Amino acid sequence: MALPHATSAQPIDIQPLGTRLASARTVALFKATDIEVMRLILLAGSSVPPHKVAGDITIQCIEGKIEVTAEGRSQILTASQLMYLSGGALHSLAGIEDASVLVTIALRTS
Amino acid sequence: MALPHATSAQPIDIQPLGTRLASARTVALFKATDIEVMRLILLAGSSVPPHKVAGDITIQCIEGKIEVTAEGRSQILTASQLMYLSGGALHSLAGIEDASVLVTIALRTS
Numbered sequence: 001m002a003l004p005h006a007t008s009a010q011p012i013d014i015q016p017l018g019t020r021l022a023s024a025r026t027v028a029l030f031k032a033t034d035i036e037v038m039r040l041i042l043l044a045g046s047s048v049p050p051h052k053v054a055g056d057i058t059i060q061c062i063e064g065k066i067e068v069t070a071e072g073r074s075q076i077l078t079a080s081q082l083m084y085l086s087g088g089a090l091h092s093l094a095g096i097e098d099a100s101v102l103v104t105i106a107l108r109t110s
Numbered sequence: 111m112a113l114p115h116a117t118s119a120q121p122i123d124i125q126p127l128g129t130r131l132a133s134a135r136t137v138a139l140f141k142a143t144d145i146e147v148m149r150l151i152l153l154a155g156s157s158v159p160p161h162k163v164a165g166d167i168t169i170q171c172i173e174g175k176i177e178v179t180a181e182g183r184s185q186i187l188t189a190s191q192l193m194y195l196s197g198g199a200l201h202s203l204a205g206i207e208d209a210s211v212l213v214t215i216a217l218r219t220s
Contacts, residue, residue: 008196009181014170015190032194034144034166034216056144058214060124071119080125082212084142086118102192104168106144106216 006030014039014102016063016079021098036105042066042095050092055106058084064099068092077101116140124149124212126173126189131208146215152176152205160202165216168194174209178202187211 006012006029017024029037059068061077068075068083070091077083085091087108116122116139127134139147169178171187178185178193180201187193195201197218
């Protein structure tokens with residue numbers, strides 16, 4: 001069942017999923033005019049192949065451990081770590097441990 | 111001492127500050143082309159008066175408890191809760207318990 005997207009000023013829970021992580025699915029939390037936010041589920045051994053988006057993004061690890069490859073290097077993100085990637089930067093993600101990740105995308109409209 | 115701003119693909123720690131919260135200061139974590147992120151320290155009893163910014167923003171409570179007034183209502187955000195506010199929405203923030211908050215601002219350049 002798809003969750004309804006949040007609206008402006010509506011609180012959204014982003015607690016770690018813990019034992020529910022293994023059966024969770026990636027969800028879009030909301031899409032506004034300038035920003036879109038999703039919670040990405042990236043289980044150990046799974047990956048998101050190299051891709052890029054027009055606008056800047058932030059990647060915040062909520063739980064688990066992922067590897068982010070971008071800007072010519074691969075780096076680990078663990079819980080409570082954040083990075084941004086410049087718009088247009090080719091990047092790939094890999095789950096090192098079962099992880100959930102908050103991804104915020106700046107939507108470039110011009 | 112000002113922290114140097116993070117660059118693209120550089121991990122940034124956003125763990126709760128815990129006992130260091132009471133003496134911490136608001137810091138800008140980075141400013142990219144489309145997105146700016148800061149960690150706002152909002153101690154109990156302190157507030158940010160009503161204001162607005164052009165682009166959409168997200169407000170994520172890392173620790174503590176804040177009250178967000180916007181869109182005609184006041185709501186509590188606690189640790190691991192997030193909300194977005196539409197660009198141009200008048201909003202104010204108040205610390206209910208000592209809190210640190212991740213604020214992501216979409217920079218509208220057009």
